Amino acid sequence: MAKKVAFLQGNEAAAHGALYAGCKFFAGYPITPSTEVAEVLSAELPKVGGKFIQMEDEIGAMAALIGASLTGLKVLTSTSGPGLSLKQENIGYACIAEVPCVIVNVMRGGPSTGMPTGPSQSDIMCAKWGTHGDHPAICLVPASVQELFEETVRAFNLAEKYRTPVMIMPDEIVGHMRERIVFPEPGELEVIDRTAPSVPPEQYKPYDTQFGDIPPLAAFGSGYKFHVTGLNKMQDGFPTTKASIVQAEEERQVRKVEANKADIMKWEEYLCDDADVIVVAFGSTSRSARFAVNEARKQGIKAGLFRLITFWPFPEERLLALSKQVKAFITPEMNLGMCNGVVKGCIEGNAPVHGIYHVDGEPVNPNEILDKMKEVK
Amino acid sequence: MAFDYDKYIRPGKLPHIWCPGCGHGIVMKGLIRAIDTVGLKKENTAIVSGIGCASRLPGYMDCCTLHTAHGRAAAFATGVKMAKPEMNVILVGGDGDGTAIGGNHFIHACRRNIDMTYIIMNNKIYGMTGGQFSPATPTGAKASTTPYGNPDPAFDIAKLAIGAGATFVARGTAYHATQIDKLIAEAIQHKGFSVVEILDDCPTTYGRRNKYKSVIEMMNHLKEVAVPVKAAEKMTSEQLQGKVLTGVLYKEDKPEYCEQYAKVIERAQGGAK
Numbered sequence: 001m002a003k004k005v006a007f008l009q010g011n012e013a014a015a016h017g018a019l020y021a022g023c024k025f026f027a028g029y030p031i032t033p034s035t036e037v038a039e040v041l042s043a044e045l046p047k048v049g050g051k052f053i054q055m056e057d058e059i060g061a062m063a064a065l066i067g068a069s070l071t072g073l074k075v076l077t078s079t080s081g082p083g084l085s086l087k088q089e090n091i092g093y094a095c096i097a098e099v100p101c102v103i104v105n106v107m108r109g110g111p112s113t114g115m116p117t118g119p120s121q122s123d124i125m126c127a128k129w130g131t132h133g134d135h136p137a138i139c140l141v142p143a144s145v146q147e148l149f150e151e152t153v154r155a156f157n158l159a160e161k162y163r164t165p166v167m168i169m170p171d172e173i174v175g176h177m178r179e180r181i182v183f184p185e186p187g188e189l190e191v192i193d194r195t196a197p198s199v200p201p202e203q204y205k206p207y208d209t210q211f212g213d214i215p216p217l218a219a220f221g222s223g224y225k226f227h228v229t230g231l232n233k234m235q236d237g238f239p240t241t242k243a244s245i246v247q248a249e250e251e252r253q254v255r256k257v258e259a260n261k262a263d264i265m266k267w268e269e270y271l272c273d274d275a276d277v278i279v280v281a282f283g284s285t286s287r288s289a290r291f292a293v294n295e296a297r298k299q300g301i302k303a304g305l306f307r308l309i310t311f312w313p314f315p316e317e318r319l320l321a322l323s324k325q326v327k328a329f330i331t332p333e334m335n336l337g338m339c340n341g342v343v344k345g346c347i348e349g350n351a352p353v354h355g356i357y358h359v360d361g362e363p364v365n366p367n368e369i370l371d372k373m374k375e376v377k
Numbered sequence: 378m379a380f381d382y383d384k385y386i387r388p389g390k391l392p393h394i395w396c397p398g399c400g401h402g403i404v405m406k407g408l409i410r411a412i413d414t415v416g417l418k419k420e421n422t423a424i425v426s427g428i429g430c431a432s433r434l435p436g437y438m439d440c441c442t443l444h445t446a447h448g449r450a451a452a453f454a455t456g457v458k459m460a461k462p463e464m465n466v467i468l469v470g471g472d473g474d475g476t477a478i479g480g481n482h483f484i485h486a487c488r489r490n491i492d493m494t495y496i497i498m499n500n501k502i503y504g505m506t507g508g509q510f511s512p513a514t515p516t517g518a519k520a521s522t523t524p525y526g527n528p529d530p531a532f533d534i535a536k537l538a539i540g541a542g543a544t545f546v547a548r549g550t551a552y553h554a555t556q557i558d559k560l561i562a563e564a565i566q567h568k569g570f571s572v573v574e575i576l577d578d579c580p581t582t583y584g585r586r587n588k589y590k591s592v593i594e595m596m597n598h599l600k601e602v603a604v605p606v607k608a609a610e611k612m613t614s615e616q617l618q619g620k621v622l623t624g625v626l627y628k629e630d631k632p633e634y635c636e637q638y639a640k641v642i643e644r645a646q647g648g649a650k
Contacts, residue, residue: 024460025456025459025460027456043645046638046641046642046644046645046646047645047646049642051459051460051638053455053456053459053638055452055455055485056452056481056482056484056485057481059449059452060449060451060452060455060481060482060485061452063445063446063449063452063453063455063456063482064452064453064455064456064459065456066445066453066456067425067443067452067453067454067455067456067457067458067460068456068457068459068460069456070443070456070457071456071457071460071461071464072460073460075456089446089449090446090449093445093446201420220423220441220443220457220461220464221420221421221423221441221461221463221464223420224420224441225419225420225439225440225441225442226441226442227387227435227436227442227443227444228442228443228444229436229444230444230445230446231444238390238436239436239444
């Protein structure tokens with residue numbers, strides 16, 4: 001049987017990716033340019049017995065999401081910059097309480113209300129540092145409608161596997177562009193469910209490290225009684241200020257992601273092997289970069305594209321290795337140098353990192369990248 | 378035989394954090410008796426709170442307990458209830474948590490009429506942070522941030538709940554301990570969003586600043602201002618000056634949110650229109 005093919009908007013693909021992953025609960029608040037995710041799920045979730053709720057505000061949506069996840073459901077919310085700022089409170093809660101959830105954040109201009117309908121890539125630092133305190137961060141940055149579907153499925157897998165919030169951040173162009181998408185068959189993409197406890201309720205502890213860095217999470221209403229708090233906690237879930245426990249638990253929460261970077265990180269290297277100039281890009285900007293790399297090659301410039309698919313955790317070791325063989329990096333991005341700074345931070349000064357920055361609501365044009373390549377090669 | 382509270386208390390989690398003379402423990406005992414009266418199963422009951430002294434209550438209860446962020450109890454609880462409507466969901470918290478930072482979630486939970494019970498322990502102050510004025514602090518009262526007397530008017534929390542659409546609203550006091558479990562039990566049994574405001578005392582951060590010489594004086598004050606709704610019917614407005622009505626203040630039957638959403642699912646799946 002032929003696979004189902006459709007002409008879909010990125011945001012719609014994210015919603016369908018969530019359904020493929022087994023999402024059964026969505027809580028959100030209307031915000032441009034992500035609203036289509038909510039609209040599609042308001043129609044589709046009840047068809048599969050799932051629940052959709054439009055909450056009173058962004059904070060409440062993130063809170064309801066965590067509550068629903070604690071009953072064992074796979075959960076999603078969608079938002080954009082101003083909403084992401086508001087959601088940070090409870091994103092931190094989900095980090096410390098270790099509650100799986102997925103946040104689609106369609107990037108628009110900022111800070112504040114900024115440019116609601118303009119594309120941007122300026123929320124990537126907010127994905128890592130937005131909520132206060134030390135915490136793990138996973139952020140995916142797809143570049144096409146097909147990839148937005150597939151990465152949404154992967155976002156759910158990572159959230160459930162590592163018991164932590166996962167952000168998927170298409171820029172507004174990826175969120176709103178329409179492309180051909182081939183729906184994967186059921187079973188074609190891996191779908192991971194959270195690990196259920198193997199011990200009976202009376203022995204259960206929600207942060208029991210005898211099961212490793214990612215202890216199984218029981219569901220409320222399944223016979224297991226346990227406590228969940230946003231305070232620093234012990235293995236039984238109750239608050240503590242005991243220094244040795246707080247230190248160990250904080251380190252474990254971050255280690256869940258750091259020690260599993262190889263599983264979480266994902267990138268594409270296009271013509272990088274012999275490249276003198278490597279463009280590090282993500283989202284819609286990587287599409288301009290690929291065009292520029294192809295043009296450059298035609299003109300005899302050894303250019304390559306390093307396309308980030310996972311932004312956090314960042315592939316520091318791989319870029320450090322590449323920095324020893326290139327003459328320069330270029331980071332085109334729709335912000336004032338966020339990715340540029342991260343690249344500089346991991347290549348130990350081995351090569352210059354040139355930026356091309358747009359915060360004017362305009363995408364980065366391939367010619368701008370090509371011109372920069374000629375300048376620095 | 379004396380009532381066995383231990384059945385509902387989490388082993389090893391007492392003593393509680395509350396100061397001597399605080400009414401929160403009286404409310405917790407009332408809640409336990411109510412849960413026992415109604416016959417809720419502990420493993421099928423979620424107790425959800427925000428931040429503050431009153432919000433520490435869930436930790437002592439041997440149920441599914443969720444101590445959330447400041448003001449967010451109603452929103453977290455809405456997620457729990459909507460995802461698993463067969464669970465009993467009880468919210469607890471203080472006046473500042475529920476009506477200031479959590480005010481938006483509170484009024485919208487009332488509006489949706491989602492089947493949960495919210496117990497608000499109103500001691501008129503932010504106790505945990507040392508006695509700052511809350512939206513329930515009376516005008517003129519002293520707090521750590523109103524050294525010259527509070528310029529703000531106070532919320533009538535029960536009226537706020539009724540206005541926002543809660544379908545069961547009751548009020549009791551920490552003094553009238555034996556009434557608390559009855560009000561909470563009736564609230565739990567009500568289908569829809571129910572609010573039970575319990576006027577409470579904070580001797581440490583409110584009483585001392587406002588010339589209450591003892592906990593007994595604060596309790597006597599609660600005793601004196603409370604007027605049962607039935608008794609109030611026979612009183613003049615002059616006689617009711619400075620009094621607070623107690624008992625079941627409001628009750629109505631309205632469609633409940635999870636049941637309404639079940640109909641959405643039915644329609645989406647091509648069932649009843």
